[in-house]
Amino acid sequence: MSAVERIRAVAMLFGGDRQADRAVPPTGFTARLTIFTAGAMAFLAVFVLALSLTAGRVAYRWTEELARTSTLRISAPEGQVDAQVQAAIRVLETTPGVASARALTDDEQRALLAPWFGPDLPVGSLPIPQLIEIFEEAGGYDATGLRARLQAEVPGALLDDHARWRAPLVAAAERLKLLGYSAVILIAGATAAMITLAAQAALAANAQVIQVMRLVGARDVYIAGAFVRRFTLRALTGAAIGALVSGVAVGLLPELEVAGGILEGIGFSGAEWLWVLAIPILATLVAFVATRAAAFRTLRRHA
Amino acid sequence: MIELERVAYSYGGEELFTDVTLSLAPGSFHFLTGPSGAGKTTLLKLCYGALIATSGQVRLFGENTRKMDRDRIAMNRRRIGVVHQDCQFLDHLPIAENVALPLTVAGRGDEADAYLDELLAWVGLSRQKEQLPPELSGGERQRAALARAIIMSPEVIIADEPTGNIDWEMSQRLLSLLVELNKLGKTVLIASHDLALIRAAKAQVSARVLRLKDRKIQAAEVDL
DSSP states (O other), rough: OOOHHHHHHHHHHHHHHHOOOOOOEEHHHHHHHHHHHHHHHHHHHHHHHHHHHHHHHHHHHHHHHGGGGEEEEEEEEEEEEHHHHHHHHHHTSTTEEEEEEOHHHHHHHHHHHHHOOOOOOGGSSSOOOOEEEEEETTOOHHHHHHHHHHHHHOTTTEEEEHHHHHHHHHHHHHHHHHEEEEEHHHHHHHHHHHHHHHHHHHHHHHHHHHHHHHHHHHHHHHHHHHHHHHHHHHHHHHHHHHHHHHHHHHHHHHOOEEEETTTTTTSSGGGGGHHHHHHHHHHHHHHHHHHHHHHHHHEEEOO | OOOEEEEEEEEEOOOOEEEEEEEETTTOOEEEEOOTTTHHHHHHHHHHTSOSSSSSEEEEEEEEEOOOOHHHHHHHHHHHEEEOOOOOOTTTHHHHHHHHHHHTTTTOOOGGHHHHHHHHTTTTGGGGSSSSSSOOOOOHHHEEEEEHHHHTTEEEEEETTTTTTTTHHHHHHHHHHHHHHTTTTTTEEEOOHHHHHHHHHHSSSOEEEEETTEEEEOOSSOOO
């Protein structure tokens, strides 16, 4: 098919030809089924996309933001803690790749423990290790070298560069994102299959109509157009409703603010909302291609 | 207009007819007769490109059907009006729209209004124009099929057993419509085994009779 014919085919789709549409008898029940299925698929697609995009954002945040920080834990006998903290900060400040380091205040430590022990924990009177937050420069530091120096100068220090617990979380988020995108592709495939089946059924039911149209000199593109328009518009209607409902549902999901935004609520942010618009358009395209292929396949069997 | 040159057609490995050579000149009137199952309908289908010959050549307006794509065949059908044995209508549309269908599918639906009423009056279906095809009698359906076949003002009219299911009076009426078209210069080819009809036609027009028998086509020169 040449580019011009392709454009004409699309133009015919939206320009419409009431006469050609009338030639194919109307079907109430199967039309509603097609609309419903397209709607359900669009609903799922929007939801899964929201999930994938959220997983992607979480993975990005864990990679980018947490990679820039690490924690030093000082466990020392009472009385030596302050001295060791001072020593550790001195070591850190002279370590290449470390931007800054600071000891957490009692209030901050209490806030960290609050989810587990409640708000009124007397931090000062308990043998709780002191945490030092390290901010890295873009290139990061040499963790092995830093550990060796700390071992020599601050015996009670333990360096945690977050890699150990960050890596599986990032992997999980990445995997979730991948699963989500695979689900979207499967949904698109299932939509194409469903529309093809519906169109195939309509074409078979209307064999007589096709036969008559052929006999009186209708070109294939004209006959196919009547079916393609019908199914494409149904898919568009269904998908628009499904995507809209799903978009509203996702928008109304409760916001999650856990541990300073490390986790976040499922949803779209900013330009990602355009996906809610894109899904019905994609569904329309899928329906167009699927019905057109089915129609021409069927027509080639007619004289 | 339509030429067949040493045409054979096989169906399921069995040869229906072979070595058929025939030429429909402009303005000619032909009958195709022969026993049932001899392949009359198949031969007609070859003549409007619904089937492609197994061997030999079929030329429509000088063009070999074997070399035509589906669009080309569709375009040629607009120059050949066909009245089918079983009419073939869109049963959910009224007669008026069915008759205008060839114009509609050619993208010339807006021209229908100009001839439709006159055409329906000519075939005597003015009152039935809003009725659905299944509501019509056999003869009315045949006349509607004829009206549909000629709405594009085709050069050739092919009719397959047009009087198969209708009474004598009605078939006379249909025949006179076809004769009238022939007098306007249209080429007419009618498949029929109704010998009385052929005799009646020969009285009104110089018709040639072709007989398809024993896998061959022969001119039936003798009086029927």
